[in-house]
Amino acid sequence: MPKLQDLQAHEVVQGIKEGLFTAEEYVSSVINRIEDVESKVRSFITLDSERALTSAKLIDRKFKEKEDIGQLGGVTVGIKDNISTKDIRTTCASKILEDYFPSYDATVIRHLKDNGAIILGKLNLDEFGMGSTTEYSRYHPTHNPWNLDYVPGGSSGGCGAAVATGECTVSLGSDTGGSIRCPASFCSVVGLKPTYGRISRYGLISYANSLEQIGPICRSVKDIVMILNIISGKDIHDNTSMSSSPITINNKIDKFNIAIIKELIDGSDLEVRKTVYSASEKFKEIGCICNEISIKNLHYALPSYYTLASAEASSNLARYDNIRYGFDLPIAEYKWDTYFSNVRKNFGEEVKRRILIGSYVLSSGYYSKYYLKARRLRSLLKLELLKLFKKYDLLIGPTMPILPFKFGEKIDDPIKMYLVDINTVLANLAGIPAITLPIGFSNGLPIGLQIMAAPFEEQKLIDVSNALENTINIQRRPSLI
Amino acid sequence: MISKDQLGYLAQISKIKLSEDEAKKFPEQLDKTIEYIDILEELVSGDSFVLDLQEIKFDELRDDVIRMSGGQRINKNLTKDGFLRGPKMK
């Protein structure tokens, strides 16, 4: 029997329901794991072990009294720190929200709690979700559990690392341009960005609202499904949310017609390419067809993404003026606009850059040159993909074009950093679901395979991922643990 | 090329005070980003960005009902009359 803290979510619930262990025992084991590794990995911004243990005891009491402990009873969840949790400090890894305690729970948090999940703490990210390594966190960076000198990916880096090390059972991250898939790939865990609108964004602190979705990062496809079904659903608090059907784990698989995106493969490092090709052979083994295709407008995707994301960010982050909430800065002596500017100088550099670019591309004179063209590209790309999905069930490619890299390698050149997202932004621009699966290592560093499907076709993604997971056997535990 | 004035203007409309260091290195960094997104110029322009817009039907919208959630939403800086104290206007 594996260690308690390495159990998957479905195993935890089953274990508690069968009386194999108590929720308190389980949660204590997770907390022990945190104590062992956190000083090295640094996944958390806020850890609330007291509350977690109290919740665990409550679950045990319920179980004793033969009450329903919920579909996620006893499961510990790490929450990316840009998702609002009532009365638990929510910082977005920024100094601007250093003292911010939300007065409400995000809808996804409510769903988790209603099903017995235990909120363990808030996980590290790049400030406001802008970045791919957690190096832009204003608190501290998170370290890749597979090699502590390397970045864990981002912006949900804390989620990737915490799940990989067993510091929580499952986690919830958010993905605007790859922020779930990048860290999941770099940390060798499973991450899903759902179809846009599948998950309520109420409570997700906006970075780019037309692009982002909350999604699960877990140790297995089965756990992804468990979490996804619980957090999905149309929400009256989010006019962009839509209803969807629950996903099931099937143990058979249709003969899917799969296309490998040529541009994504060609733009990747050799090691990555090799691993992805061998994974595609596995698809053939399980009865799928695999062909290479080209996407016409792909080279405009990343510039389009950065234009739109920065534009939306510049507006979404305008509210941070420290008047209604924030951090301690007395108002005396400042005129209001100077106060605002002085408050906002506390954003990190990357956030500042994106806000400035966002203001630039929206300003009169540049709006049609950048913003409108980016919107147009987005429409064209989506149409092209939807056409492809009439012919193919799934599109695949490497999640990341490169292996995880060392801290400091890309931080001096913003463009170098942006290029890291080149494979992932496509799914956000088109609003389609995308999953990343761990498929191998190179020099001890993880490689992930990205699979995309048409809107609301998560079932196909899960079917093929589940089959692949069962076929591919890779090392699951970093030596750290 | 982003000039110092242009950068100043952007910082002004975004209400962000830049440090000396940032004022020095941002023009070049922002330039690189703008150069990168300039590729969008190759695209044909047209008003039809509307192709992919999400829609919602009128009937699905919220009814006009009052629902007060209760409890203070602002905790800092309130005067005894309940006003929020903000910085001076002039």
Next chain:
Amino acid sequence: MSLVMIGLEIHAQITELKSKLFCSCRGNYRDLVPNTNICETCCGLPGTLPIINKKAIEYSTMTSIALGCKVPDKIMFYRKNYFYPDLPKNFQITQYNVYGFSSIGVDGSFELDDSKKIRISRIQLEEDPGRIAYVEGGMNVSNSALIDYNRAGVALIEIVTEPDFTNPKEVRLFLNKLSLTLEHLGICDTLMEGSVRCDVNVSMKGGNKVEIKNINSFKEVEKAINYEITRQTSLYNRNIKIESETRHWDDRKKITFKARSKEEEHDYRYFPEPDIPVIVLGDNFVSNLKDHMPELPNQRFDRFVLKYNLSEHTSNILINDKKLADFFESTLKVYFSPVEIANFLITDFKSMIEDDSDNTDYLRNIKVKPEHIAELVKMIEGNKISRITAKDILVKIFESGILPSEAVNNTNSFKIADEKTLMDAVESVFKTEKSAVEDAKRNHEAINFLLGKVMKFTNGRADPKIAMRLINNKLNKPDA
């Protein structure tokens, strides 16, 4: 100097809406403790999303229809980005007319009178910001701003006209008619404090446009325009160029002063609001609304004239006061005598009410009810009391809410039709008003004086027709 061109930009709150535009907080924020009518959403707390109010779309569409505008099949919202302490998100969600998507109404027109129409450029739906109050004397002196978000998020309808007005009186007429329309549609009570704001732009002789903001009631608009015309004329006469600028109206000093020049104007960086999808109104939306929306003032006017046979003059007075028109029709339900009731209401009733003019919600709070008026008019028509008596009784009802028949009984005010009693009164008057009697024999019009005396003698109860006959008879008698 002539060729004045005036355009208006009006913001009217949808005061009839129960909740705010994008959240479920109360729409009427007046008289509440500051910062108690708020929620996470209207405060702009991180992670919150706007959830649009269906009824607001209906009301703004009705406004578009009433102003003759085209209503699109689909509508979209935009963000107007600027920083200000009363703006919780530092952007306002509004509408914008670009790229094939129009706001809730465009290209309409509104009839000012028989000869002139004002073109309506656009109508849009948007949210109100919060309010800033100042300590110690005002914006220029105060050490801090006091912010109240109770109003933040309340629904506004913005109406923009083309610069078709050529003088302030036209503007005043337009605003009166617009208020009436909004009231009749049950959208905005324009008398409620802060429910309407009006910005004006004025240009003369084809010169630069000057915008005047901060006019906080329709009453002040005419004054502000007059001042501005005078100011611009004076500059013109001294050969000084009129700058294109934004000025503020100071309603204490009654002047406009420069606020900021158009060059410094904000770049609002409009872009489509990502949190609100395109709203599909549907094919039957407008026609359904047209069928079910309340009557417009001119429709009601036509109905009063045609159906109730009221004169245009009477109908006009009723229509110009919606509450009175409603009162009138409620009274008709009790006793159907339109002409008589209308006349009574627009004379005796209205003048009495107007004395109580500081009570703007007068028709809701007074003790006189449609039932009272119905009964009074019934008694007048049944010849039980005179018109004059009715007026006195009305005062009593106004004070105490007493039923008319009771009041008449108590004061013994029934009309005197009995000839014997009336003859006694006439005799008495003839004795005391000997010179008037002489006058009356020669000058027929002086009879009215005698009639008046008889009425007074009988405390207004004499039946005037009978009394007149008796007076005439007596005058014509040789021994008078």
